[in-house]
Amino acid sequence: MLIPKTHPRAASLYIRERLVGGYKSGLVVEEGLLAHGRGEMFDYLIGEKTSKASHGAIKAAAQMFLLAKHPVISVNGNFAALCPKEIVLLSKITGAEIEVNLFYASAKRKKTIAQVLKKNGAANVLGLDAKFSQTIPRLDSARRVVDERGMFIADVVLVPLEDGDRTIALKKFGKKVITFDLNPMSRTAQTADITIVDNVTRGMGLLIKSCKKMKKKNLKKGLKFDNKKNLNQSIVTIKNNLGRMSNA
Ligand code: ATP
Numbered sequence: 717m718l719i720p721k722t723h724p725r726a727a728s729l730y731i732r733e734r735l736v737g738g739y740k741s742g743l744v745v746e747e748g749l750l751a752h753g754r755g756e757m758f759d760y761l762i763g764e765k766t767s768k769a770s771h772g773a774i775k776a777a778a779q780m781f782l783l784a785k786h787p788v789i790s791v792n793g794n795f796a797a798l799c800p801k802e803i804v805l806l807s808k809i810t811g812a813e814i815e816v817n818l819f820y821a822s823a824k825r826k827k828t829i830a831q832v833l834k835k836n837g838a839a840n841v842l843g844l845d846a847k848f849s850q851t852i853p854r855l856d857s858a859r860r861v862v863d864e865r866g867m868f869i870a871d872v873v874l875v876p877l878e879d880g881d882r883t884i885a886l887k888k889f890g891k892k893v894i895t896f897d898l899n900p901m902s903r904t905a906q907t908a909d910i911t912i913v914d915n916v917t918r919g920m921g922l923l924i925k926s927c928k929k930m931k932k933k934n935l936k937k938g939l940k941f942d943n944k945k946n947l948n949q950s951i952v953t954i955k956n957n958l959g960r961m962s963n964a
């Protein structure tokens with residue numbers, strides 16, 4: 717499909733195309749397409765742009781990442797289809813490990829995701845070798861399996877587009893959680909330490925930029941961050957956008 721750049725929904729249609737491409741090449745499952753649909757709806761409601769609150773959350777996330785001893789980027793099919801280059805870049809700048817972790821796990825899909833990441837420059841991708849498997853307690857789905865060299869020993873984990881059960885389990889397991897989630901009301905958004913309410917396709921580039929800038933400053937301590945306030949600001953943005961439409 718050829719989408720004219722002038723189309724009012726061009727950006728979101730391009731993103732949709734990437735997801736469909738990811739589905740066709742075996743990165744994304746049907747459920748991932750549905751999760752994307754939910755994300756699109758919230759993106760519409762926040763005005764399809766990065767809010768001031770999200771810029772603040774990105775800055776806090778960059779600090780947390782750079783101050784971490786063992787940061788890990790958790791990758792699922794949607795994230796790999798949308799941001800393969802950015803995942804690798806973020807890992808290179810922050811020294812974070814990349815770990816594939818799937819709700820609907822299959823060895824073949826994990827391998828396909830790792831191949832895409834490697835094609836985009838990743839030197840090492842964790843989560844594929846059962847020899848290094850460990851489990852997160854109190855979690856039933858296949859997602860409880862993590863890599864003992866990655867998420868198992870991580871202090872900070874970036875888990876975008878994540879299911880609430882897993883985020884809650886990671887928190888109980890003592891991890892600091894950063895997430896990208898377009899829905900400020902989801903359980904993941906409400907449970908994470910830092911929720912970036914933005915589309916990963918916009919936010920990842922900004923997070924990389926912020927990490928690059930902050931790395932030069934030789935940080936000693938991160939700023940205090942109030943995630944409840946951050947989420948409330950996103951909910952107010954949605955309310956205001958709806959208000960504008962209903963008054964029109
Ligand atoms: P929860 O389990 O946390 O209560 P949920 O069940 O509504 O949330 P899931 O399908 O488990 O949602 O997780 C997907 C989440 O990712 C959704 O909140 C969705 O809004 C969000 N999402 C989807 N696509 C994107 C995207 N491109 N960028 C950021 N967030 C996204």
Ligand code: MG
Nearest residue numbers: 878879880881
């Ligand atoms: Mg869920």
